[in-house]
Amino acid sequence: MAHTPVNHPARPIYRAIGGLTGLYLVVFGVLGIIASTGNEILAQDDTRVLGQGTNLGFSLLSVLLGIVVLIGTVLGRNIDVAINQWLAYGLMVISLAGLAFIRTDANIFNFSITTVIVVMTAALVLLMVGMYGKVGTEDEAEAFQKARLVL
Numbered sequence: 001m002a003h004t005p006v007n008h009p010a011r012p013i014y015r016a017i018g019g020l021t022g023l024y025l026v027v028f029g030v031l032g033i034i035a036s037t038g039n040e041i042l043a044q045d046d047t048r049v050l051g052q053g054t055n056l057g058f059s060l061l062s063v064l065l066g067i068v069v070l071i072g073t074v075l076g077r078n079i080d081v082a083i084n085q086w087l088a089y090g091l092m093v094i095s096l097a098g099l100a101f102i103r104t105d106a107n108i109f110n111f112s113i114t115t116v117i118v119v120m121t122a123a124l125v126l127l128m129v130g131m132y133g134k135v136g137t138e139d140e141a142e143a144f145q146k147a148r149l150v151l
Helices: 011-035 056-075 079-100 113-132 138-150
Strands: none
Touching: 011 056, 011 079, 011 113, 056 079, 079 113
């Protein structure tokens, strides 16, 4: 039995939102790379991009994750669903770890509270997009509807 909607009517909108989230990660990462050029890869300084604390390491990671999201969005065929869900979980872990270590030497990505909030928001958006972006056959969609009506 499927646990997420199949062929949701707003799927194109969710897919676009996922693409925009990936684009944001790429833009943030590129601006972070530009702002932190010349610094150590995991520097803990006052580098800020779009109001968020960052360093070269987190900027590179943001570009990588953003490109992965964009590739998944372009490919579609439920590949984007899996990518968005798994990256959402990963970003949640990164965000919570950043929050836990924010004022310690273990803050390797130079997170600020704003960065934690933005990364967690991006994770929740990707999770939502992953949950409502699934494509399936008409039989799968009908089975989901019947199961939904029973519950």
